[in-house]
Structures are given as C-alpha cells and as structure tokens.
Amino acid sequence: MGIIEKAEEFAKKEYLKNGPAHGWAHVEKVRKTAFKLASGLEGVDLELLHLAVIFHDVDYSDPKFHTENSTRIAESFLMRNSYPEDRIGKVKSIMFSHTTHLREKFGEAELVEGKILYDADKINASSERDYSKLLYFSKSRELLGKSRVQE
Ligand SMILES: [Fe+2]
C-alpha cells in the first residue's frame, strides 16, 4: 500500500469523529476541487497536495485550533510511516495555509500547494462568508461561482 492509501485508510476513521461539515465527504469535495485547480498549474507536487487535503481537518475537536491539531496528527502519522522529513515539513506548511485566521496572522501561503488547498477549501466551505476576494487563483473564483449556483 502506498502512502496515500495508508493515509486515507487511517484518516477516514478519524473523520468519523467530526461533524458533517468536516467529515470525509468534505475531504472528497476539497480533493476534487484541488485536483481541478492543480491540473491548470505548473510544478504542483500532487502527492504533497493530496496528503495535505487528506489531513487538513482531521482533528476538529477544537475548531479554533483544528489546523494545529490536525497538523500534529499528520506529522506523527507520516513519521510512523517513514515519510521523508523535508516532505513532512511541506505537508505541514500546506495544511497551515488553509485557514484564514492563520493567513491573517502569518501571511500568504508559501507553497503553490498551500494556495490550492486554501482555495479548494473555501470553494467547499459551509460558512456564509464571502471568500471571493481572498481566493488566490482566478480559476477559483469561477469554481466558487459555480458551487454557489448549484446550491
Ligand atoms: Fe479547516
């Protein structure tokens, strides 16, 4: 089993603890949008993006600190599975880029995969907030428009 399959198998069980807005179905929607965005961009590391998508909301027990907590779970899972340390660092960075309050505090996403995860998450967000001005890619604004029409 590859690292993605292992991560999926592990995370799916963890997501059962979350409410419906942050369950596995949310991960699948974010993944679909993230891959759509990635296909139009160059130099995207799909494995890193995929791992960050899988883990980004994995511990939602404390909404305010869910990014920090989820990142810790991802890190220990990846370490247990001997994933390269420098790549674990990147997965963490991508995950940290997905929340608006951390972006306001620490600045824009450093990695392209972080920008993709931010946009994909907001396009599939359950909140009423208007994210259109915060999205990194113009393609995301198109997708956000479509997701609103479908609702
Ligand atoms: Fe989140």
Ligand SMILES: [Fe+2]
């Ligand atoms: Fe999310």
